[in-house]
Amino acid sequence: MRGMITREPPENARFIDTRPEPDYLAGHLPAAHRLDLSAPRFRLRTPEELASFEQGLAELNGALGLEPGTPVVCYDEGLTARLARTAFFLALAGNEVYLWTEGWRDQARELGKLEPTPTRPWARFRRELLLTADEALAHPKLFDVRSAEEYRGFVHPPCCPRGGRIPGARHAPLEHFFEPEGLLEHLEVRPGEEVGVYCHSGARSAVAFWVLRGLGVQARNYLGSMHEWSREEDLPLDVG
Numbered sequence: 001m002r003g004m005i006t007r008e009p010p011e012n013a014r015f016i017d018t019r020p021e022p023d024y025l026a027g028h029l030p031a032a033h034r035l036d037l038s039a040p041r042f043r044l045r046t047p048e049e050l051a052s053f054e055q056g057l058a059e060l061n062g063a064l065g066l067e068p069g070t071p072v073v074c075y076d077e078g079l080t081a082r083l084a085r086t087a088f089f090l091a092l093a094g095n096e097v098y099l100w101t102e103g104w105r106d107q108a109r110e111l112g113k114l115e116p117t118p119t120r121p122w123a124r125f126r127r128e129l130l131l132t133a134d135e136a137l138a139h140p141k142l143f144d145v146r147s148a149e150e151y152r153g154f155v156h157p158p159c160c161p162r163g164g165r166i167p168g169a170r171h172a173p174l175e176h177f178f179e180p181e182g183l184l185e186h187l188e189v190r191p192g193e194e195v196g197v198y199c200h201s202g203a204r205s206a207v208a209f210w211v212l213r214g215l216g217v218q219a220r221n222y223l224g225s226m227h228e229w230s231r232e233e234d235l236p237l238d239v240g
Helices: 021-026 047-064 081-092 133-138 148-152 174-178 183-187 204-214 225-229
Strands: 014-017 072-075 097-100 142-144 194-198 218-222
Touching: 014 081, 047 081, 072 081, 081 097, 081 204, 133 194, 133 218, 133 225, 174 183, 174 204, 194 204, 194 225, 204 218
Parallel strands: 014 072, 072 097, 142 194, 194 218
Antiparallel strands: none
């Protein structure tokens, strides 16, 4: 997969600002559009649900005026979950996505809101980046990047009817991913190996996804994560 966390964006890129709207309006990169996909939730367990999701990705590309083959640079104040999840959606849609976390501030002088010029809907669904619930259940190397209390099932958000973790998942707190040196050795993962990651809503795990991809690991993100999992009565949970 092309795309990564970068300090120098590629030429001829389209820019996506994932910050809150007041920050965007106060100063953004030239021609940047604002997009925050940290909130949408999906159930993705059936072929019909996946097909509908793919169509939604195509419509997203069209609404943003993105064209196949044009690099897309998403930027924010650091490697935020908001940035990582938004970029993950755009990567799933088939874009070459880069995350720009620092070094852009001095260039963010344009004011006001810019509306994209829509193009035809299109998508090249990168299914290999996505982990579904049933795939997560069977995955041999799955990492839970939530806090220890969430992992053990002692706490969970009000939107989740159940707490706990996916059986067989190993705990890898998100803070470990902000210090990538020695991370693969700590996780006992090799470059080129496939791993799965999840959290509560696929946002924190999107941070882990991008870090692992940058280290050469074939990471897959369970987008639904525990928000979806805890609602599915046939999916088991381990607690304690």
